[in-house]
Amino acid sequence: MNKEPQATASSTRPMNITRPALALGLMTLTACTQTWVEPKYQQPDHFAAWSEATPSVYRIMPGDDLSVVLPFNAELNFRGSVAPDGSLTMPFAGTIPAAGLTVAQLADSVNKALATGGMAKNGYASVSIIQSAAKIYVGGQVGRPGEIALHNGMSVMQAIMAAQGLLDTARTNEVVLIRRSPDGREMLRTIDIDALTHRGDSKQDVVLQAADTIFVPKSSIAEVDQWIDQYIDKVIPFNRGFDYTISNNPTWP
Incomplete structure (x- = not known):
């Protein structure tokens, strides 16, 4: 007499499929996005058009x-x-x-x-x-976020190094730079550090101005890992070493 297949529990083969599968799915969705900055924040009514105009001559300020x-x-x-x-x-x-x-x-x-x-x-x-008493601001995935003294000719890469460099979780191909336009509106552009360091793309070596803000977002992999930790591991806890298998030739007691 044939018996129905039985589900048996085994801890000899760890099951690590769920996390990679979720990560792969989320990374696939992320890959479809052309830019980290949400589209609603890229509209002209939120940011002025970026200008590469040479900054005006430096004016002495208190604290210099x-x-x-x-x-x-x-x-x-x-x-x-x-x-x-x-x-x-x-x-x-x-x-x-x-x-x-x-x-x-x-x-x-x-x-x-x-x-x-x-x-x-x-x-x-x-x-x-x-x-100079002028400051810039570096935040996000750097070793020491915060306020940094602006030196003459300082670039985005130099500012990041002054902030103790990039973390492993940094999204290096889309660092955000925010600057005030002459009329006081915020301008935004992204800097591809990978293109600068790997291919020598001089267009990415932007010279900073007083009060510029640099934000280094998390890499997509880091975002996926954090998402899984927050919404899967903590909400649906389970033993990753517990593998449910179907045996076609079960042994009944």
């Missing part, structure tokens, strides 16, 4: 660390920071308004102040910015 060099009067050389009220106090030149000026304009103000005080008829002052 400056160096003033007088080639013919080295004893008057000075290094100091712009005060919160935007002024620079320099020995023998007094307190000079600095915030909002270019380095050339401030150098001219220093020359006039020294001449007025009888210290130098023409000091030929040269002003340079040792450390």
